Each structure stands twice: as C-alpha cells, then as structure tokens.
Amino acid sequence: QVQLVESGGGLVQAGGSLRLSCAASGRTYITTPMAWFRQPPGKEREFVAAITWSSGNTYYAESVKGRFTISRDNAKNTVYLQMNSVKPEDTAVYYCAAQLVYCTPYGDRRCYEFWGQGTQVTVSS
DSSP states (O other): OEEEEOOOOEEEEETOOOOEEEESSSSSSSOOOOEEEEOTSSSSOOEEEESSSSSOOOEEEEETTTTTEEEGGGGTEEEEEEEOSGGGOOOEEEEEOOSSSSOOOTOGGGGEEEEEEEEEEEEEE
16 A cells, blocks of 8 residues: 655745645555646646656646646655646645556546545635
C-alpha cells in the first residue's frame, strides 16, 4: 500500500503563487507516474498535471500550462506542484495520485490507484 499526504494549500490572492507537496510512504520508491488532480466546488475531479518517474516527462492540462509546474524528488518520494499566476478559477481541492502499474492516458483518473486526502486551495480575486 501507498499513503499520500498533501500539504501547502491555503488562501492566495489572484496573481500569486503557491507550492503544493505530496509525500508518499509505505513503499520503498514509487516508480510509476504521479499526478495532481483537482476538484472545483460543485464540479467533477479533473486532471492538472502528471510526471513520469524515469524520464521526468511532464504533462499538463491546457488550463494550467505555462503557469503550473510539476516536479518530483525520487529520493524523497515526493512530488510538487508549483502554482504561479493563480486565478480564481484555480480554486479547488487538490489531490495527489500515484499509479500502481504503468497506465495511460495520464489524465485518466482510473489509471491511479492511490490518492491523498486533498488540500484546499482558494484564490481570491
């Protein structure tokens, strides 16, 4: 089993920055892709960004491309989401996710076996 714990959420003004962290435990190293999803109020959970383990290739939703950056520290089993130039529409609960076995497309929720509890990000206008 893998446990994922997110941190770094909070209240930020539009145009500001925030950095989310997701620490994984319970397995020596996660060698499968990891991702961030978010669930805005009253909406379904949606893909934000994903990163592979070996090559560190990254993938983004169009809505965050150029503003958000996903990265990972394999030695620490931790993935990050740097959020810059945030907008009110970025307000959501952000979830970290990890795959059990390699699966594509990276933006499909069904590819992810493990999920964190979520961290709230609120962007004020």
